[in-house]
Amino acid sequence: MGKRKLLLSALTGGVILGAVATAQEQMPSHLQELLELGMHPGHAYVDEGRETFNTLKGPNGKTCASCHGEDGAKLEGAYAKMPRYYTDIDRVADLDLRILSCMTKYMGFDPKDKKFRKEFDKWNGRYRVPLATFVASLSNGMEINVQLDDPQEKELYKKGEKLWFMRVGARDFSCGICHTVLTGRRIRLQGLPDPVKAKVYTHWPAYRFGSDKMWTMEDRVRSCFKAYFLYEKKWDEKKDWVQKPPPYSDWVIALELYMKYAANGGVVEVPGLLR
Ligand code: HEC
Ligand code: HEC
Structure with missing residues (x-):
């Protein structure tokens, strides 16, 4: 355990320096001071996520640690290989969807319970973002290694490639x-x-100091969709593209x-730090 923590702080040290080099101009001064002291605002999310992982009990009394080990041993x-296909849910899942599935399938949370969904879906909720950040940090120092072995993985990958280049929306x-x-241009x-x-x-996941919160890749992708109007007014089957894709949907995961497949071989260093 101690070893991993040491490795973690060594690694995040590197992340901080790298990020400061690119983002210095617009970083608020209180944050610069924190970073100079070796503190990364994203670490609070890792700690909160670890605490939740070990102690939050579902309605059936189980914690994440009951199945995945104390501190997620x-x-x-695992995160280095995600998204991937899971037999138990018969879907390719990213980290956000995988955690949601575990909470509803294995811990007894009701996916339709509004209070639960608020804590899960929302950026400042107690569940998704801290848990995802913590679980992702358990892959720090490891190479991303996403495989496309399962037919569903192959199919979703193709969909992702197609969506990436598909021109849609008012613009x-x-x-x-x-x-x-x-x-390289500026927008x-x-x-x-x-x-x-x-x-x-x-x-x-990365801490974005412009918005003062941690974002998972789900958040990032959905936000680019929305911010840059990548949607049609009306649902068009042929275009295979929805208006503001719902969270955890195939469009986002594709x-x-x-x-992530393109990032194979890159070394996980989270939480990142961005503008
Ligand atoms: C009752 C047991 C159980 C509980 C409780 C549980 N999970 Fe899971 N979890 C599973 C199973 C089963 C899988 C699917 C494993 C597979 O197919 O490889 C899984 C898969 C995962 C994976 C993907 C692992 C991999 O190797 O790709 C992550 C991440 C994960 N769970 C996180 C969580 C988190 C976070 C919690 C608490 C919010 C949690 N789980 C609670 C049973 C559980
Ligand atoms: C009109 C231009 C535009 C379009 C279209 C767009 N994005 Fe972005 N995207 C941006 C900008 C600008 C940023 C950088 C934001 C920042 O620095 O915080 C960004 C950031 C990102 C990042 C994070 C990059 C990093 O440095 O880590 C990802 C990932 C991303 N976009 C994915 C997507 C995906 C997927 C789509 C299609 C659904 C998309 N974007 C569409 C402008 C765009």
Whole structure:
């Protein structure tokens, strides 16, 4: 246990330096001071997630640790291989959906219970974001290694690649126009990263100091959809594209799979730190 913590702080030390180099100009000064002291605001989410993982009891009395070990011992490296196909839910799941499935299937939470869903879905809720950040951190230092063995994985990957380049919405834009074609240009004063070539998945979930919260890749993808109007007014079967894709939907997970597969070989270093 001690070993992992040491490794973790060594690694996140590296992340902090890397991120400061790219993001220094606009970083608020109180955050710069924190970073100089070696403190990363995202670590609070890791700690909160670990606490929840070990102690939160579902209606049936089980905790995450009941099945996955104290401090998630049996989940080390799991995030590096996700999204992947799971037999028990017969779906390809990303981290967010996997955790939701475990809570509803194995801990007795009711997926339709509004109070539960608020704590799960919301950015500032107690469950999804801290748990995802903690579980992801258990793969720190490991290489991303997403495989496309299962037919459902292959199919979803193809869908992700197609969606990436598909032009939709009032502006006739696609993810790829911004992130593959216009990479390096600036939009709303932000440089455009190339999530595919740059293997950005290594630093997700990431703490974004502009919004002062932790984001999972689910949040990031859905937010780009919404912010850049990548949707049709009306549902169009042929275009295979929905208006503001619902959370944990195949549209989102397909794009995650596409990007994470491209990040194979990159080393997980989370939580990341971004503008
Ligand atoms: C009663 C047992 C049980 C509980 C409680 C439980 N899970 Fe799971 N979990 C499973 C099973 C079964 C799988 C599917 C394993 C497989 O197919 O490889 C799984 C898979 C996972 C995976 C993916 C592992 C991998 O190797 O890809 C993650 C991450 C995970 N669970 C997180 C959680 C979290 C976080 C909690 C608490 C909120 C939790 N689980 C609670 C049984 C449980
Ligand atoms: C109109 C341009 C535009 C479109 C279209 C767009 N994005 Fe983005 N995206 C951005 C900008 C700008 C940022 C950087 C935001 C920041 O710096 O915080 C970003 C950030 C990201 C990141 C994080 C990159 C990093 O550095 O870690 C990912 C991943 C991403 N977008 C995925 C997508 C996906 C998937 C789609 C299609 C559904 C999409 N984007 C569509 C402009 C766009």
